[in-house]
Amino acid sequence: MHNFAVLFLAFFALSIVVKFWLSQRHLSHIQKHRAQVPEAFSEKISLEEHQKAADYTSTKVKFGRLPLIYDAAILLAWTFGGGLELLDQFARGYELSPIYTGILVILSMMLISSLLDLPFSLYSTFVIEEKFGFNRTTLKTFIIDMFKGATLALILGVPLIWVVLWLMEQALELQFWWVYAWLILTGFSLFIAWAYPTWIAPIFNKFSPLEEGETLNRITSLLKRCGFNSDGIFVIDGSKRSSHGNAYFSGFGKNKRIVFYDTLLESLSDDELEAVLAHELGHFKRKHIVKGMAISFATTFIGLAILDWLMKAEWFYNALGVSTSSTYMALLLFTIVAPVFTFLLSPIMSMFSRKNEFEADDYAAEQSEAKYLIHALVNLYKENANTLTPDPLYSAFYDSHPPAPVRIANLAKH
Secondary structure, X not given: OOHHHHHHHHHHHHHHHHHHHHHHHHHHHHHHOOOOOOHHHOOOOOHHHHHHHHHHHHHHHHHHHHHHHHHHHHHHHHOOOOHHHHHHHHHHOOOOOHHHHHHHHHHHHHHHHHHHHHHHHHHHHHHHHHHOOOEOOOHHHHHHHHHHHHHHHHHHHHHHHXXXXXXXXXXXXXXXXXXXXXXXXXXXXXXXXXXXXXHHHHHHOOEEEOOOOHHHHHHHHHHHHHOOOOOOEEEEOHHHOEOOOOEEEEOOOOOOEEEEEHHHHXXXXXXXXXXXXXXXXXXXXXXXXXXXXXXXXXXXXXXXXHHHHXXXXXXXXXXXXXXXXXXXXXXXXXXXXXXXXXXXXXXXHHHHHHHHHHHHXXXXXXXXXXXXXXXXXXXXXXXXXXXXXXXXXXXXHHOOOOOHHHHHHHHHOO
């Protein structure tokens, strides 16, 4: 067995063991604290609500172990099991150009992977979410969303894949093809970020301008105080799919939208809504969006440079069960094996994200009153059945937001 295959399998096994160990820690920690509401929340969340959150989280974590094993088996089947080799030989039988052969292979793998993942998505939506009273998605809506997503992926993805594969095919003439690919991918990401609020999101949801009234006046006043110009303040029909609530802003430049879930408007007061929006504006004012994009672009740059090196190495293909080197197979292999090597970096990204959340909370406390954001967060924890007692190490790996007690304690200092 090639040294790289051994290295890959070692990281692969380590990631599986760590994920299972973290999930067990998380489950044990939640069950240990299930019988009592944390003191900071004892007057705001009932024991019944606390236990519902514990049971909801535990159910999702336990269920998550099944696709973890399943996905691991599928990854091994694609590589060492010869799945990609078989798919490649099948596509080559059509005698297309390398680029179109590559598109056929990539789309075929994406289709097969989506079908293999479908049972888990169905179970999560129609069994787990239904059991805990969150699901409002009908089977019809689920199927329509799936086909809309697939169509959008084809319309936007195929041209992008074509361009990237064409640049990879020119590697002999274009020594730094990966720099050009990076520029195109960066431009594409910026275009999607700009187009998402106006052109993409409305494909899946209905967006209505927030009605005139006290709520709109409060929000407009906050936006003026914060110096934030938007393309509008909208309400999304999130209740069509779930009872979970949220708020966000998307886009950049002049094409920015403030969006509230209709479920959120039903559960929070105007003071609380203002505090939640101030938190979201904090991400903008503290340049978290720009910093996040910069990190993403830098990561892509490094990844493409590594891909340029690997695509020229015959051992890269052979070690992962592919007999014939090609640009598209290099791209596929790199895409599916890179997460195995980068998993242990997850705490770094989570730490960066949690730091941003603290800064956004601090900004919200400056622009509104901290107590209203605390009230809003407690309501959201309660309505969304978010556990108040996550395992600290599990949270450090996976959670983009600070644990509830830590976050509330930070806000209480203001």
